[in-house]
Amino acid sequence: MPRVSGLRALPRSFYLRPADRVARDLVGRYLVREIGGERLVLRVVETEAYLGAKDRASHAWNGRRTARNEALYLGGGHAYVYFVYGMHWCLNAVTGPEDHAEAVLIRAGEPVAGEAEMRRRRGIRGPARPGEVAGGPARLCEALGVDRAANALPLWRGPLRLCAGEPAQRGEVVVTPRIGVDYAGEAAGWPLRYSLAGNPHVSRPRPAAR
DNA sequence: TCGACGATCATCT
DNA sequence: GATGATCGTCGAG
Numbered sequence: 001m002p003r004v005s006g007l008r009a010l011p012r013s014f015y016l017r018p019a020d021r022v023a024r025d026l027v028g029r030y031l032v033r034e035i036g037g038e039r040l041v042l043r044v045v046e047t048e049a050y051l052g053a054k055d056r057a058s059h060a061w062n063g064r065r066t067a068r069n070e071a072l073y074l075g076g077g078h079a080y081v082y083f084v085y086g087m088h089w090c091l092n093a094v095t096g097p098e099d100h101a102e103a104v105l106i107r108a109g110e111p112v113a114g115e116a117e118m119r120r121r122r123g124i125r126g127p128a129r130p131g132e133v134a135g136g137p138a139r140l141c142e143a144l145g146v147d148r149a150a151n152a153l154p155l156w157r158g159p160l161r162l163c164a165g166e167p168a169q170r171g172e173v174v175v176t177p178r179i180g181v182d183y184a185g186e187a188a189g190w191p192l193r194y195s196l197a198g199n200p201h202v203s204r205p206r207p208a209a210r
Numbered sequence: 211t212c213g214a215c216g217a218t219c220a221t222c223t
Numbered sequence: 224g225a226t227g228a229t230c231g232t233c234g235a236g
Contacts, residue, residue: 088230
């Protein structure tokens with residue numbers, strides 16, 4: 001398990017860059033969740049960038065703006081949490097200037113602190129296999145108790161925040177197409193998924209086996 | 211071990 | 224009325 005040293009929240013300026021840059025830079029950082037008197041910490045091992053209006057896989061494709069995705073337009077550093085498939089929540093960090101609607105989907109994390117509580121929230125009894133606790137965007141949200149209530153929260157402070165810590169080295173990050181966006185035409189092939197090479201907590205490691 | 215499929219519902223057409 | 228930025232289960236090999 002990685003060491004945690006001085007969890008300082010990333011400043012708001014960290015997010016005021018294009019989503020692909022932020023997505024790459026978030027790998028290896030820490031996601032801290034304060035809930036129910038517990039501190040839960042994950043090391044981010046997998047992210048995906050969504051590029052807003054020009055990106056067919058994005059909820060903001062073609063300028064779409066609805067009550068559901070309103071948080072995407074808040075500007076860099078805010079959380080965008082949405083509900084999918086009738087039962088799952090997914091967490092994004094909005095990036096770039098207000099109204100650009102770019103974001104980074106946090107897809108997987110490695111438990112660093114509070115793993116027992118995360119297992120409890122996930123309904124896992126006994127030891128968890130690698131990736132079982134937070135290997136996947138919906139699993140990650142369930143483990144951290146992230147749902148609609150976390151939508152639009154600021155990530156640079158408060159009960160849900162992204163913190164510094166050693167970012168991943170250049171050669172440690174694998175870049176591949178995004179997961180589950182086959183419907184998105186050309187955008188489906190864009191290399192916007194970033195994961196820690198060989199890390200067992202990454203979701204769906206099989207297609208990215210290289 | 212792997213692929214197929216059903217669950218389940220907010221959101222949009 | 225259709226469709227997901229998913230996951231767990233089940234059956235086949």
